[in-house]
Structure formats: structure tokens, C-alpha cells
Amino acid sequence: MSSLAAGHRTRLLAPRILAVLIALIGALLAWWGGQLAALGGSVYYVITGVACLASAWFLWSGKMLGVWIFAAMLAWTLVWSIWEVGFDGWSLMPRLVGPLVIGLYMALPFNWRSLNGAPNRKAM
Numbered sequence: 001m002s003s004l005a006a007g008h009r010t011r012l013l014a015p016r017i018l019a020v021l022i023a024l025i026g027a028l029l030a031w032w033g034g035q036l037a038a039l040g041g042s043v044y045y046v047i048t049g050v051a052c053l054a055s056a057w058f059l060w061s062g063k064m065l066g067v068w069i070f071a072a073m074l075a076w077t078l079v080w081s082i083w084e085v086g087f088d089g090w091s092l093m094p095r096l097v098g099p100l101v102i103g104l105y106m107a108l109p110f111n112w113r114s115l116n117g118a119p120n121r122k123a124m
Contacts, residue, residue, distance in 0.1 A: 011113070011114035012062050012114055014110050014111050014114075015059045015060075015062070015066070015111050015112065015114065015115060016059070016060055018059055018102075018105070018106060018111055019055075019056040019057075019059035019060040019066070020056070020060075021102070022052050022053075022055055022056040022059065022070065022102065023052070023053060023056035023057075023060075025049075025052055025102075026048075026049045026050070026051070026052025026053035026055070026056060027049065027053065028049070029045045029046075029048050029049030029052060030045070030046055030049025030050055030052075030053065031049070032045065033045025033046040033047075033048070033049050034046050042084075044080050047076070048073055048076070048077065051069055051070070051072065051073040051076070052070070052073065054066075054069050055067075055069040055070040055073065059115070062114070062115055062116055063115060063116050063117060064112060064115040064116060064117035065117065066115070067106060067111075067112050067115065070102075070103060070106060071103070073099070074099055074100065074103050077095065077096065077099050078096065080095075081095040081096055
């Protein structure tokens with residue numbers, strides 16, 4: 001194996017670890033959300049779970065699209081949370097803190113710099 005290929009694999013380590021975490025969360029949200037939707041509950045969890053699984057897939061594949069899908073999921077989560085509970089901070093907290101912490105971690109440059117489609121470092 002060339003040192004170039006080994007370097008690329010090392011750079012993809014952070015997004016792949018993040019992809020595994022997001023895939024696990026997405027699988028749980030999709031599964032339990034499907035059960036909730038079958039009982040007449042919100043489909044938010046199914047949609048969010050599928051979005052997390054898609055995000056994880058693209059992150060694992062080394063594509064920046066995974067970051068953008070997660071960002072869209074965060075926007076959807078914010079809208080849904082406000083629609084569900086209004087602007088009550090204590091009620092918003094459990095709905096937003098987890099996804100926002102993961103999103104902030106994902107926004108750190110070492111997580112996306114090696115992804116295909118990421119902004120060029122020299123252009124910044």
C-alpha cells in the first residue's frame with residue numbers, strides 16, 4: 001500500500017467514526033420512529049432516522065454530501081421542535097441539544113476537510 005493511500009485512509013478516520021455514531025442513532029430513530037408512527041405518532045423520527053442513515057452513508061463514502069444532509073436534518077429538527085413546543089427553552093432543550101452537539105462536532109474542520117467536495121483549503 002502506498003503512503004498516499006494510507007494517508008487518505010487516516011484522514012477519513014474521523015468522518016468514519018462520526019458516520020458509525022450517526023448510523024447507530026439513525027437506525028434507532030428509524031426503527032423506534034416507525035413503531036411510533038404505526039401507533040399514530042409523529043413521523044418526524046422516521047424521517048430524521050433515514051436522514052441520519054443517509055448522512056452516515058455519505059460520510060463513510062468520503063463525500064461532503066453527508067455533512068449537508070445532516071445540516072438539513074438539523075434545520076428540519078429546529079423547525080419541528082419549535083412547531084411542537086413553541087419557544088419554551090426547557091422543552092426545546094431535549095429535542096435540540098443532542099443533534100446540535102453532533103452538528104457542532106461535525107463542523108470541526110478535521111471531520112470534513114478530507115471529504116470529496118469539501119471547500120479547498122487554499123481557497124479559504
